[in-house]
Amino acid sequence: MAKELLEGNAAIAEAAIRAGVEAFYGYPITPQTEVLEHFSKRMPEEGRVFLQAESEIASINMVYGAASAGARVMSSSSSPGISLMQEGLSYIACSEVPAVLINIMRGGPGLGNVQPSQGDYFQAVKTTGHGDFHMIVLAPANVQEAIDYVVLAFDLAEKYRTIAMVVADGAIGQMMEPAELPPMRPVRPPGERPSWALTGAKGRKPNIITSLYLGAENLEEVNLRLQAKLRRIAENEVRWKEHDTEDADLLLVAFGTVGRVCQTVVREARRRGMKVGLVRPVTLWPFPTARLAELARQVRGMLVVEMNAGQMVEDVRLAVEGACPVRFYGRMGGVIPLPDDILPELEKLDAELKAQGRG
């Protein structure tokens, strides 16, 4: 396959089609609507299911139903729509059916606006819904990664029977850039659906998909099983990218769109003689805690840059455990921090550290 000029949202949808998605249920919301539009055209062409639901609440429950039948299924939305899906996500997590979700984040809270934002970090990694659970959360920084992580999301969701969410923003979703789509995978035939799925109790006992466990001990048993699974995911699926960390004594930590901006910041800072590196978490959950703890012993200080009021910085501080100073710079409302905004923050951190004798 060769590189083509692709729009992020359409590329996300096409990547899912190549990954063998059997059904898409969704609802229009800016800035992810092109995902839905691409599916509306392509799914019937491929003889697969596309349905525009009456709400995000219905969308996620349609996903829950199709996933219970063992079909490869997904939905996509943007921040306010994801809030409406939180009920369904909690049920899906407890029922342990695989589902893939896209959040093309926009500015908030409330209706906010449709500008690029990372304001849903907490929602994605910590407060996805009621009860104890996490989703696997993947954060691409460009269209190619968006494609790759959508495919990965299906593989991880099915491997662990869990929810995998790809979080991006309108800057990635609505930008066009060269990227390569994966080859078309064959769709799994309905006859080969998993043994736990609702396919009709023919020659076996009925299968039940539920999130209801009335006895305290029964539910705790389920909770322990879910937590054991999450620990397995945390042990095996942490992903991140590093730039110029080998000799770095200052570290930038940023994900998604602003993680990409920070790559430019690293180049410019190095040109100015600062030994700056970058860690770009790819999985926001599970978080690259161990690697950041290791780097905290190498660098003089860290600057976390986000398009929010400071959310991931809490996880960085938990990882660093005070081993080095961690500072934060963020913009909100849909403002993307530019290298000219971030470089002075780095210089300020550098000066602060020197003043503390951490030259």
Next chain:
Amino acid sequence: MAKEITTAEIPEDMELVYRRPESLTAAHTHYCPGCTHGVIHRLVAEVLDELGVRERTIGIAPVGCSVLAYYYFNVDMAEAAHGRAPAMATGLKRVSPDKVVFTYQGDGDLAAIGTAEIVQAANRGELITTIFVNNAIYGMTGGQMAPTTLPGQVTTSSPTGRDVETAGFPIRMAELLGGLPGAVYVTRQAVLDVPGIRRTKKAIKLAFRTQLEGLGFSMVEVLSTCSTNWHMGPLEALEWAREHMVSYFPLGDTKVTDAVQALTKKR
């Protein structure tokens, strides 16, 4: 649990005239004495048996008194979030068009929190069947006012009786859904006496046949009782329902398309 006898154990001079349908499990239900859920479960199970579709049927249980219906139906089942069963059934049926999919919902589930989901599923003409049990109250949470609670009816959240000035009117779902083009068979029946139970079974069978023929959305609303939360004995509850519910919720079909009508003429 009572021991079930096998066909081989039946004495020669006796005939087996009544048994548990294969589509019901042997589990004892949690329903209160006098509750009509058991009757309705049995009617659905008898219909699934008679249509020979048990092994390709998938049911969706609601939140409410029948939340544990998946223990009682001997078919593959899922447990939906409150009100979302029609959306879950939609998602499931669309990827499994050869399966028979039904939702089993109460009045709070279908006519309050899940109104959007049932209206839209019906309007799309989803090839699913909904069994809607209307007992004019929230049973599982202990007898609060439901969307179907009658004017003046006392509940734990309408202690002086439902005041339609502030709480609005009980909603007639069969009439509402019957008005939608995607719904092809919508009827209201009652399990308040034996003839009514027989008519309800006939309606449930026609609703599933409507789905099997791919004609569109079908729903059977079933007027039912709640002795416990109505604070009545079972017989008194049946009488109260016959006297008060049927006048507000008239029995009969609110939608039967010609194609469905034609099904009633062929066996």
